[in-house]
Amino acid sequence: MAVMRKAGVTCCVIFFALLGPMLWAEQAGMAGSQSQETAEQRSERLQWWNAARFGMFVHWGVYSVTGGEYKGKMPTNSAEWMMNKARIPIADYKTENVDKFNPTEFDAKAFVELAKEAGMKYLVITAKHHDGFAMFHSKCSPYNVVDATPFGRDIMKELADACAEQGIRFGFYYSQCQDWHHPGGMGNSWDKTIERVSFDEYVREKAVPEAKQLLTDYGPISIFWWDTPREMSKEAFESLHGVTALQPGIITNDRLGKNSPGDYKTFERNIPRLAPAGQDWEVCMPISGSWGYKKSDTNFKSASTLIRNLADIASKGGNYLLNVSPTGEGTLLPEAVDRLKAIGRWMKTNSESIYGTTASPLGRLAWGRCTKKEVGDGTILYLHVFDWPEDGELLVPGLKSQIEQAYLMADSTALETRRQDSGIVVALPARAPDSINSVVVLKVRGALDIEAGLAMPNEEGSLVLSADVAYIHNNEGADQARVQHQEDTPNIGYWTDENAWVEWSFQVDRPGQYEIIAELAVEQDSSRFLVDLPDQQGLVEVASTGGYGNYVHRSLGKFSIDKAGKCSLRIKPDKGHWQPINLRKLVLKKQ
Numbered sequence: 001m002a003v004m005r006k007a008g009v010t011c012c013v014i015f016f017a018l019l020g021p022m023l024w025a026e027q028a029g030m031a032g033s034q035s036q037e038t039a040e041q042r043s044e045r046l047q048w049w050n051a052a053r054f055g056m057f058v059h060w061g062v063y064s065v066t067g068g069e070y071k072g073k074m075p076t077n078s079a080e081w082m083m084n085k086a087r088i089p090i091a092d093y094k095t096e097n098v099d100k101f102n103p104t105e106f107d108a109k110a111f112v113e114l115a116k117e118a119g120m121k122y123l124v125i126t127a128k129h130h131d132g133f134a135m136f137h138s139k140c141s142p143y144n145v146v147d148a149t150p151f152g153r154d155i156m157k158e159l160a161d162a163c164a165e166q167g168i169r170f171g172f173y174y175s176q177c178q179d180w181h182h183p184g185g186m187g188n189s190w191d192k193t194i195e196r197v198s199f200d201e202y203v204r205e206k207a208v209p210e211a212k213q214l215l216t217d218y219g220p221i222s223i224f225w226w227d228t229p230r231e232m233s234k235e236a237f238e239s240l241h242g243v244t245a246l247q248p249g250i251i252t253n254d255r256l257g258k259n260s261p262g263d264y265k266t267f268e269r270n271i272p273r274l275a276p277a278g279q280d281w282e283v284c285m286p287i288s289g290s291w292g293y294k295k296s297d298t299n300f301k302s303a304s305t306l307i308r309n310l311a312d313i314a315s316k317g318g319n320y321l322l323n324v325s326p327t328g329e330g331t332l333l334p335e336a337v338d339r340l341k342a343i344g345r346w347m348k349t350n351s352e353s354i355y356g357t358t359a360s361p362l363g364r365l366a367w368g369r370c371t372k373k374e375v376g377d378g379t380i381l382y383l384h385v386f387d388w389p390e391d392g393e394l395l396v397p398g399l400k401s402q403i404e405q406a407y408l409m410a411d412s413t414a415l416e417t418r419r420q421d422s423g424i425v426v427a428l429p430a431r432a433p434d435s436i437n438s439v440v441v442l443k444v445r446g447a448l449d450i451e452a453g454l455a456m457p458n459e460e461g462s463l464v465l466s467a468d469v470a471y472i473h474n475n476e477g478a479d480q481a482r483v484q485h486q487e488d489t490p491n492i493g494y495w496t497d498e499n500a501w502v503e504w505s506f507q508v509d510r511p512g513q514y515e516i517i518a519e520l521a522v523e524q525d526s527s528r529f530l531v532d533l534p535d536q537q538g539l540v541e542v543a544s545t546g547g548y549g550n551y552v553h554r555s556l557g558k559f560s561i562d563k564a565g566k567c568s569l570r571i572k573p574d575k576g577h578w579q580p581i582n583l584r585k586l587v588l589k590k591q
């Protein structure tokens with residue numbers, strides 16, 4: 001047995017690591033408009049955003065003239081990175097792209113109409129991307145769409161006006177650190193003609209004045225979407241952060257500075273398997289492979305993927321910011337238009353199951369996803385059925401509540417429900433109304449009564465209790481322990497608090513002896529915890545596995561379970577002998 005050290009040592013290290021973002025958050029709060037905000041005011045400010053669930057992201061810049069191609073070569077990255085990847089000198093970028101940017105087909109009104117038709121409630125567009133080119137009439141740099149291109153129109157103004165007219169919330173993307181054109185901007189290491197000035201000078205001369213202008217001259221701006229945070233001076237950070245105060249009520253993302261949380265967390269391209277605890281969040285994702293228009297990019301996601309992504313994200317309480325890429329003519333490719341229209345058709349029938357919903361109260365659902373709305377003293381559950389059951393029986397596992405009404409969202413057909421031990425069964429018609437995602441509406445009377453997802457034994461009688469189906473008793477987040485992901489696999493981590501414990505409920509078909517094997521990682525020394533089953537408890541000590549990323553399978557011993565039926569297993573830190581562990585799963589092997 002390894003010599004045990006006081007748990008506090010490891011806890012402190014992790015705790016300090018967690019303090020970083022909090023300090024930045026305080027700093028950010030001091031500099032910004034929302035410094036004195038209460039939790040209630042904050043949730044009011046984000047109310048529209050949380051209800052929206054679906055927005056349009058637009059990456060549009062002068063790189064679209066050549067569709068991401070430079071002198072016959074197509075760099076592998078997203079098209080908006082063409083200047084960087086092909087190491088294009090500023091002078092060449094001007095003649096090849098800026099001087100030729102003339103998207104005469106662009107129609108802001110029609111563009112916003114399409115976003116609206118798709119069911120999107122907000123639109124965020126690249127006012128300036130890393131190439132440093134302003135897609136608006138910048139007052140501080142002639143390197144902008146009005147002064148430097150044959151087009152000569154302020155695209156941001158046209159879109160801001162069209163959004164205001166059509167009731168779509170409008171936001172700007174702004175690349176505050178990378179600017180491959182300004183001599184103080186970050187990122188351009190290839191153009192040796194640049195006579196360097198400091199980053200702070202760039203922030204003073206360009207980034208702050210441009211951000212100010214965007215937040216002053218373009219009407220109500222609902223979102224400011226910073227990108228690619230880098231280390232910067234406190235002055236630079238505060239001056240950039242401070243400008244957002246120009247628009248009271250504005251919402252910002254988490255990409256202004258390193259460790260600056262903004263109002264919400266961003267995920268890029270991928271949907272997290274589990275929602276981040278206690279945070280607002282958004283997934284941004286290109287409709288095809290590239291953010292900016294790229295001629296060679298035919299990698300469009302299917303309408304089915306996009307519709308299911310939207311339901312998946314909403315079922316976890318997040319927003320979907322779906323990116324489109326206008327061409328050099330100012331239009332979207334038919335592939336993108338078709339997909340937006342397909343989403344719009346689905347939303348026409350089903351948007352009630354997306355807008356204003358919150359995360360699913362149910363565990364993992366084999367057939368699809370669930371979103372929820374609280375109405376009066378009841379709850380509506382929207383069951384997003386991706387895989388229509390062949391036997392016509394849809395099991396809502398763990399649901400115990402009384403069902404007031406059940407019907408198909410597509411045509412209001414009433415559906416029969418019945419209760420069984422494992423949950424509520426909804427009787428469905430033979431054919432799914434929608435092959436991609438059919439929504440079944442369940443109106444539940446009174447408070448929701450749900451039994452945490454019951455893990456079921458496999459054919460050999462073994463049970464797998466994974467981190468993502470555990471119930472974490474962490475006093476609503478006050479005690480540290482939560483589900484996180486490493487290499488895309490969930491684990492219960494940040495378990496720095498001896499008061500936090502976890503519990504699984506499962507079904508036992510065959511009572512008897514079970515060996516419990518844990519997949520876990522322990523950073524240092526050893527950690528002791530209680531394995532608590534109804535018929536047997538045992539203190540177990542596990543030695544260090546060499547690091548939080550070093551997962552091993554360790555037997556925790558043999559335990560007996562005397563009765564068949566519902567059972568629960570708890571893992572509780574042994575106070576004073578606890579070192580944080582990362583726990584991926586327990587496997588209960590029938591002996």
Ligand code: FHN
Pocket residue numbers: 059078080081227228268284291
């Ligand atoms: O480098 C950019 C990229 O071009 C694109 O704008 C995405 C959108 O989230 N953000 C950056 C990478 O994180």
